[in-house]
Amino acid sequence: MNKRLERELFKTIVEHTPLISIDLIIRNDKGEALLGQRLNRPAQNYWFVPGGRIYKDESFRGCI
Numbered sequence: 100m101n102k103r104l105e106r107e108l109f110k111t112i113v114e115h116t117p118l119i120s121i122d123l124i125i126r127n128d129k130g131e132a133l134l135g136q137r138l139n140r141p142a143q144n145y146w147f148v149p150g151g152r153i154y155k156d157e158s159f160r161g162c163i
Contacts (some may be wrong), residue, residue: 106162119153120151120153121150121153122149123148124148133148134147144148
């Protein structure tokens with residue numbers, strides 16, 4: 100049994116549903132911040148702070 104939504108339905112849902120995310124700024128004793136560099140498109144080679152999407156029923160603490 101396929102549990103995936105059809106591509107167009109998924110796209111419509113994503114376009115009309117807010118996504119909650121959390122980003123972290125992690126600094127060391129020198130005040131330097133931890134950054135990552137994206138490997139994948141569409142933001143390939145851009146710098147970012149760690150973080151990500153919060154999933155349904157997931158707490159803020161649980162997503163860190």
